[in-house]
Amino acid sequence: MPKIVDHDKRKIKIAETTWKVIIRDGLEQASVRKIANAASLSVGALRHYFSTQSELFQFSMKLVADQVKQRIARKNYDGEPLDVMKEIVSELLPVDEDRRIEMEVWLVFSTRTLVDPSLKQLSQTVYKEIRHAATLVIEGLINLQLAKDDLNKELEIERLYALVDGLALHALLHPDQLSIEKMQDTIKYHLESLCNGNG
Amino acid sequence: MPKIVDHDKRKIKIAETTWKVIIRDGLEQASVRKIANAASLSVGALRHYFSTQSELFQFSMKLVADQVKQRIARKNYDGEPLDVMKEIVSELLPVDEDRRIEMEVWLVFSTRTLVDPSLKQLSQTVYKEIRHAATLVIEGLINLQLAKDDLNKELEIERLYALVDGLALHALLHPDQLSIEKMQDTIKYHLESLCNGNG
Structure with a gap:
């Protein structure tokens, strides 16, 4: 099931980007938009993986x-x-x-x-x-x-x-x-x- | 020097109110305005004791x-x-x-x-x-x-x-x-x- 593996891997990548944004800017400043930017994704694409912050x-x-x-x-x-x-x-x-x-x-x-x-x-x-x-x-x-x-x-x-x-x-x-x-x-x-x- | 004592006591009171606001709402939400309100002071009066957040x-x-x-x-x-x-x-x-x-x-x-x-x-x-x-x-x-x-x-x-x-x-x-x-x-x-x- 390569698609599911890709999906999971992508989620982990986004989470690791989230860590970086949190460490750089603090949790309060870690908006979905900023995390999407840092992950080179649109907000819509990120919402495909995580529907809420x-x-x-x-x-x-x-x-x-x-x-x-x-x-x-x-x-x-x-x-x-x-x-x-x-x-x-x-x-x-x-x-x-x-x-x-x-x-x-x-x-x-x-x-x-x-x-x-x-x-x-x-x-x-x-x-x-x-x-x-x-x-x-x-x-x-x-x-x-x-x-x-x-x-x-x-x-x-x-x-x-x-x-x-x-x-x-x-x-x-x-x-x-x-x-x-x-x-x-x-x-x-x-x-x-x-x-x-x-x- | 009762005035200085009062000034210091008041600063401590305001700081303790700051603690309460931080615990209730989180540090990011602890604005000077909110702390002044919780301490029953105007923002101007609070700035008399602390000129910045x-x-x-x-x-x-x-x-x-x-x-x-x-x-x-x-x-x-x-x-x-x-x-x-x-x-x-x-x-x-x-x-x-x-x-x-x-x-x-x-x-x-x-x-x-x-x-x-x-x-x-x-x-x-x-x-x-x-x-x-x-x-x-x-x-x-x-x-x-x-x-x-x-x-x-x-x-x-x-x-x-x-x-x-x-x-x-x-x-x-x-x-x-x-x-x-x-x-x-x-x-x-x-x-x-x-x-x-x-x-």
Whole structure:
């Protein structure tokens, strides 16, 4: 079904253009007309893919979570377990330009949910999906018997998830204060502190 | 100098009204006219205190950090050291309605800095001030010899600061997923994990 594939690919392209406009001009300035222009489409052609701005925004936000999920699913789980865990966590951090763009879009949309109920349900889905990635890491460390015996699983998941999003937030807003390297050192330090023989 | 005091008090009142309008309608919708209306002032009277919207926004953002700093400075440091540390950290979390309002305003302004250079410098000042509070806590645990010997001070400061802002972000955006109680349990768990005899 090549036509459907093309249709889907085109939707993803438009969503990625939407990200760029949001990052350049802010969400409030990201009108359908401006996004169509940036994607070299007429407004009518864009409406063929997304009939409303809200639909376009929801798809664009969902694409962030989908890409993160896909990258985690595609991971090669052959290396040292702790290294694999660090790599999974890195998928949730702005460690390169692509991930920085995704996270900036995620932050802008998340903040918008405070006054825009139409994005709330999707925001909750994304929240749970990313939390699931943190759960995978903590359960992985426990199941592989790398983790210390006295860990509180529920609080460790909450702690790792908050740590990841806090680091992402700081690196995004203050890249001159929190370098990518320091962000990764902090995650490495944290994961090692949960394991036997490190504390 | 009662006149100056009145002037300052009035500025704070206007800034607090600005917070309310931002939380109700979003930052983009928070026009000077709307804020003046909400503060029962004419636009001309409001301009007497803040000659531009940018000045008003900067003052409103700075007030968040000032209030947090003042609360930490006023703290009674007489209790059990670990309890005092938990209380300091609680000043940085949305544990009640006043703090939730402050943090929502902080998040909205912080996100805005991504496309509005006029707020960047202030945002950096706030970042450093709140980081200083995290530093106080980690140095306090070390100086009181409560902390484990092998802590990496720099990474512990980064970790605590990111954890606090990550929890604040989650509780703000997903209060139904992360309760105030669970947020506080996570902080308690984290601080105890840094101390002797708990790991």
